[in-house]
Amino acid sequence: MAGGKLSPRQRMINLMYLVFIAMLALNMSKEVLSAFGLMTEKLEASNADAAVRNTAFMANLEVKSKEEPAKYEPLVAKANVIKAKGDDLYSFIESLKDEMNKTVDDPKEYEVKDKPDFLDEKFFNAGGLKPDGKKFLSMIEDYRNTVVKTIEGDYPSIAEGVDHKFSTDxxxxxxxVKVDWMNYNYEGYPMVASETKLTQLQADIKSTESEVLSAMLQGQLKMEANMNNFTTIMETPKPAYFASDKFDGSIVLGKTDAKTKPNKVTLTLDGRPLTKGDYEIIDGKVKLNIAAGNTGDHKIEGELLFKRDGEDQIVKVDQGYTVIPMPNSATIAADKMNVVYRGVANPMTVSFAGVDENKVSASAAGHSFTKSGNGYILKPGAGKEVTIKVNGTLPNGTSVSDSKKFRIKDLPKPVGSMFKMVDDVIELPKGSITAGAVEAQFGDDFDFNLPLVVKSFVIAVPGQAPIPVNGSKMSGPAKNAISKAKRGDVIRIIEIKASAPSAPGVKIQKVAPISIEVQ
Known part of the structure; x- marks a missing residue:
């Protein structure tokens, strides 16, 4: 009854109840231990599959490095560094697991692996870490730092993931309470749970290797297939035309890639074999170093041999050119584009066919036009057009002149980015968004080096009021708003304002906004 002593019968019931709860807890503990063991088995099977997959990736890279060394040898070198570090750490972890399992009769009997003694005695002492614990921690940190340093320039998002995944903070x-990473993860856990954690760490090593190797192969193939690597070439049945002729040329696509080099070159000029001294391979092009020859038509024939996936691929060469008498008109061209841009230094090539360089002069009234090396630098002033006038003196003393107009355009609209990533919607984890900086850059079709600095922006997180931010880094309120975003939310960075420190006074258009999907 209430407030009184329990009867012997009631005390017996209570005792039986406690024993019953203890038995339930004991059964649950065994089930949990078995679950850890089964998880370890699945991870080990997955690691074996990843090892096979990574071996195939490496073999593919090795084959391509022999076929196209300029493209793939740097990738193979980086992949070997990452693989060597990963193998060292993976093997060390495997030796720990082997040593751990020798302490039990049957490693598959997970219910008996419920004591934390092995790693507690292996890694820890009263003063902190034992030598084995320090070695384990050091190898993880060395692996993380090596991988990040090796790939952060080419694959920043992967490097950031590795830095987070192998963090020992x-x-x-x-x-x-803040505790050391080693104590938090490996002190006081049942042996079977520690074995699972170690196997998961091995899985992280293999998945990192797979991710890097896959990015190397896919990134290179994507770069090769990118239409930005192509240009247009005019293909004509004959090298020269008269004014009365019908022009029957064709515009075709040509691939421009400095790293695509033929493995063998066989060429003839008017039937005469060309030797290596007659040509050189520069930026993926076979550049001829021969005398133009007499006035008239000349024929270049032969073949270029490329090795692809272990097979020979031959590209036939059937080209020609015509040597014509000395002309009396100038060649004036913009090195970068068919237009010139206000606010930047536009490199210009000015020459007069048949006229020595020191006998040519050029000017652009009302604009800055100065000599620079073998060319000129044009800095347009006001107006919509600039006229470049060229004067030259032929070897016979005759003076010739010519001129050409170029359109002047303002700088194009920049685009916003983070970590140099430019897309309709980029994907980043919240940690990267808060730590990253808002950037502004011109598109790939603007071939000038004009760095931009972001002065301010507005960040809009779904469900929250837009937050103005000064500078390029996230402010405290911005970080707080980002922390409340959910996975799949699209954060918008708008009203981006930027300036060009190297071109003071030049107007920069409003930067295109950034859309980021939270991972």
């Missing part, structure tokens, strides 16, 4: 425990 202090961890906040359930009591809100």
């Amino acid at each position: 202090k961890v906040v425990n359930k009591d809100g």
Whole structure:
């Protein structure tokens, strides 16, 4: 009854109840231990599959490096560095697991692997970490730092993921206290749970290797297939035409790639074989170094041999050119584009066919036009057009002149980016968004080096009021708003304003906004 002593019968019931709860807890503990063991088995099977896949990736890279060394040898070198570090750490972890399993009769009997003694005695002492614990921690940090340093220039998002995945920073425990990473992850856990954690770490090593190798192969193939690597070439049945002729040329696509070089070149000029001294391979092009020859038509024939996936691929060469008498008109061209841009230094090539360089002069009234090396630099002033006038003196002393007009355009509209990523919608984790900087850059079709600095922007997180930010880094309120975003939310960075420090006074248009999907 209430407030009184329990009867012997009631005390017996309570005792049986406690024993029953203890038995339930014991059964649950065994089930949990078995679950850890089964998870370890699945991870080990997955790691074996990843090892086979990574071996295939490496073999593919090795084959391509022999066929196209300029493109793939740097990738193979980086892949070997990452693989060597990963193999060292993976093997060390495997030796820990082997040593751990030798302490039990049957490694598959997971219910008996419930004591934390092995790693507690292997890694820890009263003063902190034992030598084996320090070695384990050091190898993880060395692996992380090596991988990040090797790939951060080419694959920043992967490098950021590796830095996070293999972080050994202090961890906040359930009591809100910061504790060392080693103690948090490996001290006081049942052996079977520690074995699962170690196997998961091995899985992270293999998945990192797969991710890097896949990015190397896919990135290179994507770059090769990118239409930006192509240009247009005029193909004509004959090398020269008269004014009365019908022009029957064709416009075709030609691939321009400095790293695509033929493995063998066989060429003739008017039937005469060309030797290596007659040509050189520069930026993927076979550049001829021969005398033009007499006035008239000349024929270049032969073939270029490329090795692709272990097979020989031959490209036939059937080209020609015509040597004509000395002309009396100038060649005036913009090195970068068919237009010139206000606010930047536009490199210009000015020459007069048949006239020595020191006998040619050029000017652009009302604009800055100065000599620079073998060319000129044009900095347009006001107006919509600029006229470049050229004067030259032929070897016979005759003076010739010519001129050409170019359109002047303002700088194009820049686009916003983070981590140099430009797309309709980029994908980033919240940590990267808060840590990253808002950037502004011109598109790929603007071939000038004009760095931009972001002065301010507005960040709009779904469900929250837009937040103005000065500078390029996220402010405290911006970070707080980002932290509340959900996976799949699209954060917009708008009203981006930027300036060009190297071109003071030049107007920069409003930067195109950035859309970021939270991962």
